[in-house]
Each structure stands twice: as C-alpha cells, then as structure tokens.
Amino acid sequence: MDDPYKVLGVAKDAKPEEIRQAYRKLAKQHHPDLNPDNKAAEEKFKSVSSAYELLSDAEKRARYDRGEIDASGAEKPQQRGYRHYADADRAARYGAGAQGAGWSGGSFEDLFGDVFRSRNAGSGGNARMRGADEHYSLTIDFLDSIRGATQRLTLPDGRTLDVKVPPGIEQGQIMRLRGQGGPGWNGGPAGDALIEIGIREHPYFRREGRNIRLELPVTLSEAVLGGRVTAPTPGGPVNVTIPAHSDTGTELRLRGRGMPGQGDQPAGDLHLTLKVVLGPPDPALEAFLRERKAEPGFDPRGALMEAA
Amino acid sequence: MISIEILCAQIGGLRPEDVERWVVNRWVRADGEAGQYRFHDIDVARVRLIVELRDVMQVNEDALPVVLGLLDQLYALRRQMRRLGSALDETISEDARRSLAEKLAGRA
Numbered sequence: 001m002d003d004p005y006k007v008l009g010v011a012k013d014a015k016p017e018e019i020r021q022a023y024r025k026l027a028k029q030h031h032p033d034l035n036p037d038n039k040a041a042e043e044k045f046k047s048v049s050s051a052y053e054l055l056s057d058a059e060k061r062a063r064y065d066r067g068e069i070d071a072s073g074a075e076k077p078q079q080r081g082y083r084h085y086a087d088a089d090r091a092a093r094y095g096a097g098a099q100g101a102g103w104s105g106g107s108f109e110d111l112f113g114d115v116f117r118s119r120n121a122g123s124g125g126n127a128r129m130r131g132a133d134e135h136y137s138l139t140i141d142f143l144d145s146i147r148g149a150t151q152r153l154t155l156p157d158g159r160t161l162d163v164k165v166p167p168g169i170e171q172g173q174i175m176r177l178r179g180q181g182g183p184g185w186n187g188g189p190a191g192d193a194l195i196e197i198g199i200r201e202h203p204y205f206r207r208e209g210r211n212i213r214l215e216l217p218v219t220l221s222e223a224v225l226g227g228r229v230t231a232p233t234p235g236g237p238v239n240v241t242i243p244a245h246s247d248t249g250t251e252l253r254l255r256g257r258g259m260p261g262q263g264d265q266p267a268g269d270l271h272l273t274l275k276v277v278l279g280p281p282d283p284a285l286e287a288f289l290r291e292r293k294a295e296p297g298f299d300p301r302g303a304l305m306e307a308a
Numbered sequence: 309m310i311s312i313e314i315l316c317a318q319i320g321g322l323r324p325e326d327v328e329r330w331v332v333n334r335w336v337r338a339d340g341e342a343g344q345y346r347f348h349d350i351d352v353a354r355v356r357l358i359v360e361l362r363d364v365m366q367v368n369e370d371a372l373p374v375v376l377g378l379l380d381q382l383y384a385l386r387r388q389m390r391r392l393g394s395a396l397d398e399t400i401s402e403d404a405r406r407s408l409a410e411k412l413a414g415r416a
Contacts, residue, residue, distance in 0.1 A: 023364070024364055024365060024366060027360070027364045027365055028365045031360065031365065033357050033360075033379070034379070036382070036383070036386065080349075080353060081353060081357070082350075082353040082354050082356070082357040083383075084353065085349060085350035085353050085354075086350070086354075086379075086383035086386075087383065087386055087387065087390070088350075088387075091350060091383060091387065092384075092387070093337050093348075093350065094337065094350075094354065094380050094383070095380065095384050129414075130411075132411070133407070
C-alpha cells in the first residue's frame with residue numbers, strides 16, 4: 001500500500017486536525033455510495049479510509065513513523081456499502097417520490113431520450129448524433145413484387161412515405177430509405193427507415209427463385225391434338241403452342257417470361273404445368289367413347305397399385 | 309433484521325435518538341412501531357451512510373434531506389435503467405442489440 005501521508009496529501013508532521021480535514025475532503029469526493037459503478041472512486045476511497053484509519057490513531061501513527069508497522073496493517077474489512085443494496089430492486093423501499101420504483105410509461109420516452117443524450121455527451125460533448133433507424137413492414141401484391149411498384153406507407157406519426165419497390169423484390173427483403181427514420185440530435189443526420197417487404201400470395205402464380213410456375217388448364221382436344229392457346233404471364237398474355245399428345249402434368253417452359261431481367265441477371269422462365277380439364281358434359285364425346293370398340297391397354301393406376 | 313440497540317452497537321458514534329429522529333423523518337424506513345423498530349440490511353447500510361455523511365463529510369442535518377433525496381433519485385434511476393436494460397435484453401434481436409451498443413458507444 002502507498003504511503004498514507006501521500007494518499008491523504010498531507011505532510012509528515014501534519015497536525016491531527018489537518019489529517020481529518022484532508023480525509024473529509026477526499027471522502028466527499030470519492031465516497032462510493034455517491035459514485036456508484038465508479039471503480040476508481042471506490043479504490044481511492046478505500047485507500048483514503050485506510051490511510052486515515054492509520055494516521056488518525058496517534059499510537060498507530062507513531063509506530064508507522066518509526067517503521068514498526070507498514071501501511072497495510074491498517075486495512076480493515078470493508079462493509080457492504082449502501083449502493084450494494086440500493087441497486088437491488090427491493091430498494092424500492094427508498095424510491096424517490098410516492099410511486100417508488102414503479103416504471104411509469106409516461107416517463108419512458110423522457111428517460112430514454114435523456115439517457116441517450118447524456119451517454120452521447122459523455123463521449124464527446126455536444127456531439128451531433130444520427131437519428132435512430134425505424135422499422136416498418138409493407139405487404140405488397142405478388143404482381144407488384146414482380147413488376148415493381150410505388151406504394152404509399154403511412155407511418156405511425158402520420159407522415160407518409162412513397163416506397164419505390166424495385167421489380168423482383170423477394171419476401172422478407174428489407175428496403176432502406178435513407179434519412180426517413182428518426183430525427184438526428186444536435187443537427188445530426190436523420191436515421192433510415194427500414195422496410196421489411198411481405199408479399200401476398202397470388203391465386204395462380206408461384207415464384208421459384210427467378211422462375212415463375214403456373215398450372216395451365218387445357219381442354220381434352222387441346223391436349224390430344226395440340227393447338228395454340230393464350231396463357232397469362234406477369235408481363236401480359238402470350239400465345240403458347242400446346243404440342244399434340246400432351247397430358248395433365250406435361251411441363252412447358254416459356255423462356256424469359258418469369259422474373260424480368262435486372263442488371264446482369266437474365267430474365268427468369270415461366271414454367272407451365274398442363275392440367276386437362278374436361279369441362280361440361282359433351283354428348284358427342286360420350287357417344288364416341290361408348291361406341292369405341294378397341295380401348296388401348298392402358299391402366300393409369302398401375303404405378304399406384306404397385307406402390308400400395 | 310436487527311433492533312436499534314444492536315444497530316447503535318455496530319456503528320460507532322451513533323445514538324438511538326438520532327436513529328429514531330431519522331425514522332420519523334422517513335430518512336430511514338424501519339419496520340415496526342416506535343420503540344420496536346427492526347432494521348433490514350439495507351437500512352443498516354443507509355444509517356451507516358447517513359453517519360458518514362454527517363460525521364465524515366460534514367453534511368449537517370438540515371442539508372441531509374437534499375443529499376438523500378438526490379441519492380434516492382439517482383438509485384431509482386439506476387434501478388430503472390437496469391430494468392430497461394434487462395427488458396431490452398430479453399426482447400430485442402441480436403442485430404438490434406448490436407446496433408444499440410454501437411450507437412451508445414457513439415460509433416454509429
């Protein structure tokens with residue numbers, strides 16, 4: 001331990017009253033209950049107290065001066081300070097004011113703001129500080145997610161933001177709108193608005209990466225004989241040639257009709273899966289099937305029966 | 309919990325009438341009725357602090373309520389900060405935690 005005279009900042013021949021004054025001055029400055037969480041103050045107070053413990057006792061002081069004991073002989077066990085208890089939740093016993101330690105919602109904003117401001121001040125005076133980023137979510141239609149769209153978002157504070165959703169945006173993607181978040185402090189820049197995009201499902205189109213999938217209904221004759229039909233795509237209707245001898249489950253690929261190309265990413269494809277639909281009763285078809293003599297030997301349930 | 313006699317025996321320079329006055333002033337919030345006060349650990353530590361404020365730091369009794377009032381506000385705020393901290397801890401994502409920490413450190 002350090003020289004107790006140095007710790008208290010007094011001369012070797014200081015009078016008891018001078019020692020007491022020095023101790024009082026340092027104790028006021030460094031008392032750990034008045035400086036919670038300040039390790040330096042706590043250590044300083046400890047050494048000041050031990051120094052005073054030694055020098056305030058005339059007999060111990062004389063023995064120290066003669067070199068019979070060293071300074072550490074004066075250490076005494078530390079009691080738990082008030083701060084130790086006051087920091088625990090049960091210390092609401094000594095809460096300020098009537099409401100004790102209760103967390104009143106109204107004070108939340110005030111406290112929060114003050115806390116952030118004062119922390120900031122600690123690290124650089126009246127520093128400018130960027131506003132907080134604010135998080136929002138925006139759900140858009142499937143086709144808007146493919147084609148891109150401008151959507152108006154109304155914020156909780158009444159402001160509106162026009163959000164330009166780029167073509168090809170994906171579910172869960174986050175758009176950052178610079179400067180549209182919380183205001184900055186002391187002239188600092190505003191934070192950003194972070195907008196998480198949700199996409200509503202489309203009744204027919206499904207997205208798979210850059211490709212789009214669609215189940216396309218065809219008539220029996222379109223499937224058997226082939227033909228040209230019109231199919232919807234996100235970019236508008238297109239003519240599709242159905243090959244002869246198609247069936248439910250037959251897949252066709254329309255190159256470049258999926259997600260539009262972006263930058264160096266080529267456009268995706270549209271995958272069509274045909275589904276044969278018989279439609280309303282057809283007497284002519286019924287008559288034909290009834291009169292048809294030789295049915296081809298085909299069992300559509302063959303694989304099913306084998307697997308069962 | 310301890311009685312006022314034991315309290316005064318533990319803390320040098322403390323007289324029962326001081327403690328009784330402090331309890332009446334609500335500087336110390338003991339359990340029980342006058343004459344049978346019981347003191348928790350926190351009350352003992354608080355009495356010790358009041359004695360140090362009075363005897364060592366020479367805060368006289370007229371000024372003591374000002375000091376104690378400010379200290380109570382300081383510790384109430386610290387408890388609130390702690391609750392706020394643990395509420396944030398339990399509710400926000402790892403990302404939010406990180407950007408909060410960066411912001412508080414003045415880096416963001």
